[in-house]
Amino acid sequence: MRNPAPIIATLFLAALTLFLILRQPPKRVVPPLEKPPLPSVFSVLGGIPDWTQLNAFQHTITRADFETHLRDIFTTDATWQEFITIQDDSAEILTSSDLNEAPFILHFAQPEKTLPTPRHWQTSANLPARPAGKPLTNLHIAIDPGHIGGEWAKIEGRWFQIGDTKPVTEGDMTLLVAKILKPQLEEMGAKVSLIRTTPEPITPFRPENLVELAANDDSLTDAVSIRLFTEKLFYRTAEIRARAELVNQTIKPDLVLCLHFNADAWGDPANPTLVPNNHFHVLLNGGYTSEEIRLPDQRFEMLKKLLQRTHEEELIVGKTVAETFAEISGLPPFIYHSAGTNFRAIPDSPYLYARNLLANRLYDCPVIFMEPYVMNSVPDYNRIQAGDYLGLRKIDEKFLPSIFQEYANALAQGLSQHYGNQP
Secondary structure, three states, X not given: OOOOHHHHHHHHHHHHHHHXXXXXXXXXXXXXXXXXXXXXXXXXXXXXXXXXXXXXXXXXXXXXXXXXXXXXXXXXXXXXXXXXXXXXXXXXXXXXXXXXXXXXXXXXXXXXXXXXXXXOOOOOOXXXXXXXXXXXXXXXXXXXXXXXXHHHHHHHOOEEOOOOOOOEEHHHHHHHHHHHHHHHHHHOOOEEEEOOOOOOOOOOOOHHHHHHXXXXXXXXXXXXXHHHHHHHHXXXXXXXXXXXXXXHHHHOOOEEEEEOOEOOOOOOOOOOOOEOOOXXXXXXXXXXXXXXXXXXXXXXXXXXXXXXOHHHHHHHHHHXXXXXXXXXXXXXXXXXXXXXXXXXXXXXXXXXEEEOOHHHHHOOOOEEEEEEOEOXXXXXXXXHHOOOOOOOEEEOOEEEOOHHHHHHHHHHHHHHHHHHOOX
C-alpha cells in the first residue's frame, strides 16, 4: 500500500495557496491609457519617435534650405544647435537625452541632384488640371472645428455669458462655420471631410482616465489642482492627439483648416469683460521654443514638418487666404507684443505668424489655423448674439451679414482665389 502522506501534503499546500489567493483584496480597475505615461523627457501623452521615418527624406533638401528653414521659421533662438550639428553634406541630430545613443544622420542633397520630397498630400503646384469654375477639384480638405461644444465648453474655458443672453461657446460656433463652409468647398470641386460633426469629443478618454498622470507632478497637491490638470489634459492634449490620429491614419487630406474664434481675456465667465477692438491672424507651423526643441518627440515632429516642406505650402495658401479674408471682413491684423518667445512673424504678411501648436504640429500635412474675430469684443459679440441668418441685418447701425456666413464665405473665397490662380 502506498504512503498517503505525500498526497495529503500536496493537497494541503494547494488548498493553502488557493486560500491565500482568495484572501487578496480585489485590484482597483483603472481605465487603461492608449499609451503608457512616458518619462518627463517627452511631451505628455506623446510617443517615442521612430527616427527611421526620416530616412525617406535623405537627399531631398539642400543644406542651405534646411538651415534657412530651421533658423528663420521653425525655431525662435539658437537652442537647436545643442541638438543639431550641421556639416557640409549632412546634419547630425540627437535623438534622445542619452548621449550614448547614436545620432540620426540626415544627408543633404546637392542642388543639381535633389530627390523629390516624399509626401502623401498634394501641393498647389502638382494638383491635376481643374475645370473652369471648379478650382478645388482633386483637392481633399479636412475641416477641424476647433475646441469642443455643448456641455464640454465650460470645462475648456471657451464659454462666457452676459446676464440671460445666449452663452458664447466657441466649439459650437466653429462647428456651425464648418457646416456652412463644407458645401461651399464641395461646390468648388473639393472633397471635404469634417473631423468632428457633433459637440462631442473625438478622444475616448475623459478627465477621470488621466488622474494617474497627475502623480508625476509634485505641484498637484489638492483635489482642485488635480481636477484642473486632468481636464486640461483631456481637452487640450488627449483630444488633439485623437484628432491627429484620425487625420493622419484615416482622412489623409491635402490640407487641414483649423477653425477658431479669437478672444481677449474676459475675466469671470459669468460677468465677462467686453473689449472695443477685434482683429484677425492665421497661424502656420513653426516658432519652436527652446523648451520644445529639447523634447525629442517635438524635435522629431518639427523636423518631419520641415522636411515635408509643409511651411512652403502653408505660406502660399495662408497668404492668399489671409489677404482675402481681411478684405472681406475688414478686420485689422492681430499683433503679438511679446518679444518673439514663442512665435515667428512672417515677413511681408502682417496677418501670418508661425507658432508650434499641437494641432499644426501633429497633423501630417499643411495646416491653415484660423484665428479671426474676438468673441468678447463689442462688435463681434453683438454679431454672435444675432445668430446665423442669410442676407444682411442692422447691427450697431451697420447692415452686416451673419458673422458665421461671413467667416465661411471669406475663407472659401480665399481658397478659391489661391487655387484658381494656380496653373
